[in-house]
Amino acid sequence: MFKILVADDEDVIRKGIVVILKRELANIDICCIEAENGIEALKLCKEHLPQLVITDIRMPFCDGLNLIKNIKETGYSPTFIILSGYADFEYAKSAIKLGVKEYVLKPIKKHELVSMVEGYVKSLANEKQRIDEKFARESENKKVVENVKQKLLRSLLDSTDAEESNRCLTELYDLGIHFSEKLLLCAIIQYQVNNENKDYIDFAVKNIADEVLTQKMGKDFLITVQYESGRLAAVFEGLKRETMFLSVKQELNKICNLVRKYLMVDVFAGIGDAVYGSTLLHKTFNFANMATNYKLYRTGNSVQLFSEIPMSLRYEQIDWGNLIRPLKNINNAEIINSFEKLIRLTPSLQSLSVIEQSYTKLVDSINRQLVKYNSTRTESIIKPLPFFELWSFLQLKQEINRYLNQVCQAADEAGIDVPNKKLIVExxxxxxENAASDINLNIVAEKFDRTPAYMSALFKKGTGMGFNEYITSIRMAMAKKLLADTSIPIGEVSGLCGYINPKYFSVVFKNTFGVSPVVYRQNSMH
Structure with missing residues (x-):
């Protein structure tokens, strides 16, 4: 809406101008505000911030020139048009000095006033559009640059190759990020992401962390890196190791308290050991990861220093061997009891490491056996959470139990002898191979010279799923891979996955994964 303030002490003229503008400019969304003197006009200007002010030069209490001067002193500067019955050169000269656009003599010609106001309204609208477009371009450019920075920083934290690290450092330097030759320290802030907060939690935590660290640590704080959803890395530099540990731990405690208070999620921070040289950032990052995993022991602290984790003798991993063969006869209690023994070990870096290794090895060993079954039923098994995403040993045991139940059931079903197994495989x-095309049960039945009813029954018996359910799962898996590739426009993904209607594709995707394709791509970019 375009706001116009009309100030004139003569009611007939003031109201006449308002009526003319509303009638003649009915195609433009305008709002006219009236003032009968300079004092009232100044007050209304401060309240409504009109884009255009049409004012008489002679008014009681405060004339038009003083009104313009007082408005400009507030730091606000709309476009001004002065209406005057005086052709005095001094008035006109003063108006020009104040930046008045037009000095119009009364009596006013209707078509001239309308044309003048319409021209300014369109001119200001075009200028606003130009500024909005420029801001949008600059915002988009900043977003692209920030995404490049974050990608390079993640690569630097992961890289163990000196050449690759130096390449990242060179590109970061060109983008304005410079690591001085001091001690470097990495910390990781981990927080819980769920369906209710996944659209905003990463942004909120990063804002809290950036504000606290920038205010309290100054130049010792370098940058935060959104390593992935639910995990934010922060990089610091300094000269004295112990001083760095103390100040970083203090500020991370503040951040954890703020996240817990305002975002109401569990949060934990791990601090790595200090390293000298930016090519070794991956080491302090890995130490921070280990420190963050210490949250499983529930010590009551929100922040854990890697250097303060107790050390002990090395423990042997569990040899799962006979415990998981055959898969359909797995004994959940026996496997969970094996983990229970490890959990009861005295908390230390070594005990935590052997729990993680045993957890990973169990999943890998089972996966290798599942491949032998060559069954679509095993493809639907939901794997347990990665070790770093676990928040307690209770959750670890629950994840293992859930996973093993799925494995047993899938292995049992995959072992059933299905008639026409060769046909099912084909x-x-x-x-x-044809999931991206317009395929249906009739087409499949015709291809293999069977009736749709026969093919439907055979399909259900061989896969445990109906045809539509199976084709949807294949297409959704394709969609995830395509959405992860940002070079493919989102509008094209639906067609590449076999969906003619993009809206229907979005509905199916959201029903399957809980988020829209747009949100999924934004999350995958992190």
């Missing part, structure tokens, strides 16, 4: 291969 059908599934055909469906996977």
């Amino acid at each position: 059908v599934l291969q055909f469906v996977r």
Whole structure:
């Protein structure tokens, strides 16, 4: 809406101008505000901030020139048009000095006033559009540059190759990020992400961390890196190791308290050991990861220093061997009891490490066996959470139990002798290869010279899923991979996955994964 303030002590003229403007400019969204003297006009200007002010030069209490001067002193500067019955050169000269656009003599010609106001309204609208477009371009450019910075920083934290690290450092330097030759320290802030907060939690935590660290640590704080959703890395520099530990731990405690208070999620921070040289950032980052995993012991602290984790003798990993063979006879209690023994070990870096290694090895060993079954039923098994995403040993045991139950059931079902197994394998291969096309049960049945009813029953018996359910799962897996590739426009993904209607594709995707394709791509970019 375009706001116009009309100030004139003569009611007939003031109201006449308002009526003319509203009638003649009905196609433009304008709002006219009236003032009968300079004092009232100044007050209304401060309240409504009009873009255009049409004012008489002679008014009681405060004339038009003083009104303009007082408005400009507030730091606010709309466009001014002066209406005057005086052709005095001094008035006109003063108006020009104040930046008045037009000095119009009364009596006013209707078409001239309308044309003048319409021209200024369109001119200001075009200028606003130009500024908005420029701001949008600059914002987009900043977003692109920030994404490049974050990607390079993640690569630097992961890289163990000196050449690759130096390449990242060179590109970061060109983008304005410079690591001086001091001690460097990395910390990780980990927080819980769920369906209710996943759209804003990363942004909120990063804002809290950036504000606290910038205010309290100054130049000793370098940058935060959104390593992935739920994990924010922060990099610091300094001269004295112990001083760095103390100040970083203090500020991370503040951040954890703020996140817990305002975002109401569990949060934990791990601080790595200090290293000298930016090519070794991956080491302090890995130490910070280990310190963050210490949250499983629930010591009551929100922040854990890697250097303060107790050390002990090295423990042997569990040899799962006979415990997981055959898969359909797995004894959940026996496996969980094996973990219980490790959990009861005295908390130390070594005990935590052997728990993580045993957890990872269990999942890998089972996965290797599942491949042998060559069954689509095993493809639907939901794997347990990565070790770093666990928040307690209770959750670890729950994840293992849930996973083992799925494995046993899938292994048992995959072992059933299905008639026409060769046909099932051929059908599934055909469906996977043609999932992106307009495929349906009738087409599949015709391809293999069977009736749709026969093919439907055979499909259900061989895969444990109906045809539509299976084709949807294949297409959704394709969609995830395509959305992760930002070079492919989101509008094209639906067609590449076999969906003619993009809206229907979005509905199916959201029902499957809980988020829209747009949000999924934004999350995958982190």
